Amino acid sequence: MHDQAAKLRATVQRMTLGRTVAIASGKGGVGKSNFALNFSLAISQLGKSVLLIDLDLGMGNIEILLGTSAEHSFIEMIQNRLSLEEITEAGPDGLDFIAAGAAVDEFFHMDSAGFQHFQQEFEKAQRNYDFVILDMGAGLTEESAGFILAADESIVITTTEPTSMMDAYALIKHLKNQNGALPMHLLVNRASDDREGQDTATRMKEVVKSFLHAELELLGILPEDKQVPKSVKMQEPFINRRESKAGLVIKQLAASYLKPAAESTAKENTSFMSRLKDIWMGGGTRGKKNPRFSR
Numbered sequence: 028m029h030d031q032a033a034k035l036r037a038t039v040q041r042m043t044l045g046r047t048v049a050i051a052s053g054k055g056g057v058g059k060s061n062f063a064l065n066f067s068l069a070i071s072q073l074g075k076s077v078l079l080i081d082l083d084l085g086m087g088n089i090e091i092l093l094g095t096s097a098e099h100s101f102i103e104m105i106q107n108r109l110s111l112e113e114i115t116e117a118g119p120d121g122l123d124f125i126a127a128g129a130a131v132d133e134f135f136h137m138d139s140a141g142f143q144h145f146q147q148e149f150e151k152a153q154r155n156y157d158f159v160i161l162d163m164g165a166g167l168t169e170e171s172a173g174f175i176l177a178a179d180e181s182i183v184i185t186t187t188e189p190t191s192m193m194d195a196y197a198l199i200k201h202l203k204n205q206n207g208a209l210p211m212h213l214l215v216n217r218a219s220d221d222r223e224g225q226d227t228a229t230r231m232k233e234v235v236k237s238f239l240h241a242e243l244e245l246l247g248i249l250p251e252d253k254q255v256p257k258s259v260k261m262q263e264p265f266i267n268r269r270e271s272k273a274g275l276v277i278k279q280l281a282a283s284y285l286k287p288a289a290e291s292t293a294k295e296n297t298s299f300m301s302r303l304k305d306i307w308m309g310g311g312t313r314g315k316k317n318p319r320f321s322r
Contacts, residue, residue: 053194087127
């Protein structure tokens with residue numbers, strides 16, 4: 028009863044909706060989901076309530092990275108009209124997560140009743156959590172673009188490889204063409220050293236500024252770390268491995284990310300669901316699908 032009363036007070040005291048952050052990448056294999064999981068854990072460890080939603084439908088791997096098996100999934104919520112509480116799983120360090128599900132594309136092709144159910148349940152999440160983090164599928168589809176564009180902000184992952192940088196730029200270009208004001212951060216993963224990471228970030232920022240006339244804020248640089256693939260094999264987050272250099276850096280990134288100035292930069296006064304509804308119902312991304320990002 029005491030815990031329930033404390034949660035109720037916290038919910039009442041939270042006058043604003045939780046922030047929605049979409050994590051995306053131009054291609055697969057850049058460590059996006061691993062970053063999403065460990066970044067979410069780092070924020071949770073700093074005392075924030077966090078819900079991580081795996082939206083890589085049919086190919087989600089948050090469960091695998093955690094070494095667990097979820098009873099229900101995001102897809103089941105839509106198909107069977109399950110509640111947020113029924114599909115939410117408890118992860119480590121106070122993190123809650125929702126598994127993607129196994130059926131490809133079921134969610135994105137929901138009917139209007141399914142969308143209304145999703146809207147109702149997602150609004151619960153925004154009232155109950157400080158952060159709702161969306162782990163998007165690699166690349167970009169017409170539908171997933173709507174999620175990223177509706178989010179309060181997005182984090183784009185790239186490695187230092189030229190192909191990864193090109194795909195990240197193509198994704199950024201597509202999104203910025205839809206909404207030039209979309210707040211966007213860059214995360215450089217698997218840098219051999221800080222110099223290589225900074226060089227990658229500088230080139231990405233200069234290209235975005237020159238050709239898209241937009242600013243790309245650097246969230247940070249994660250170093251190449253042998254502990255990361257080891258943690259994947261062990262199915263445990265690398266943030267909790269004391270010897271992990273990437274784990275230490277991601278904790279520092281989370282602390283910097285949560286500084287008051289960064290945390291209070293709301294994109295708009297409207298909610299995520301209001302923006303998503305406008306995009307989907309108004310055809311905000313219709314007719315502008317980039318074939319490069321199709322599955």
